[in-house]
Amino acid sequence: MDTLKNLKDELTEEYNTTKKFLNNFPKDKNDYAPHTKSMKLMDLTTHIVDIFGWPQVILNTDYLDFADGYNPEKMGSKEDLLQLLEKQYKAGMEALENAKEADLKLKWSIRMNGEKIMEWSKYGAIRHGLNQVTHHRAQLGVYYRLLDIPVPGSYGPSADAQNG
Numbered sequence: 001m002d003t004l005k006n007l008k009d010e011l012t013e014e015y016n017t018t019k020k021f022l023n024n025f026p027k028d029k030n031d032y033a034p035h036t037k038s039m040k041l042m043d044l045t046t047h048i049v050d051i052f053g054w055p056q057v058i059l060n061t062d063y064l065d066f067a068d069g070y071n072p073e074k075m076g077s078k079e080d081l082l083q084l085l086e087k088q089y090k091a092g093m094e095a096l097e098n099a100k101e102a103d104l105k106l107k108w109s110i111r112m113n114g115e116k117i118m119e120w121s122k123y124g125a126i127r128h129g130l131n132q133v134t135h136h137r138a139q140l141g142v143y144y145r146l147l148d149i150p151v152p153g154s155y156g157p158s159a160d161a162q163n164g
Contacts, residue, residue, distance in 0.1 A: 025081060051130075
């Protein structure tokens with residue numbers, strides 16, 4: 001099995017689906033959140049887009065320590081999000097294209113102030129990132145629904161796509 005090819009294919013599929021969601025990103029709703037405990041719309045969407053670059057980070061480091069200044073770029077508009085998606089997707093794909101199957105077996109972790117929070121193989125960490133895209137994009141779909149913004153289909157047609 002060609003694990004790297006499968007990861008590249010999956011990253012591309014998630015990229016294409018995410019791009020459909022970004023095309024519906026609203027103006028003047030960056031600070032919208034459906035609940036006080038929810039992320040703001042722009043912050044949530046920026047996080048989704050940022051994840052596409054994670055394969056580069058994962059494959060080129062042994063860990064990420066959030067205390068060392070993990071600071072995603074600040075976005076202000078749909079255009080900014082689309083540009084960042086392109087940048088992050090290209091970085092993620094390039095890292096996967098330059099990797100070897102053996103690289104995926106090495107350990108990688110998330111830390112806070114040096115304390116290990118989670119650890120996976122690099123393959124597992126990349127898969128976790130892809131799961132994060134799916135999870136947070138589903139949240140974005142709820143935000144869109146609450147704002148009466150059409151929700152694109154992800155793994156088949158959405159109610160909006162079926163009902164026009």
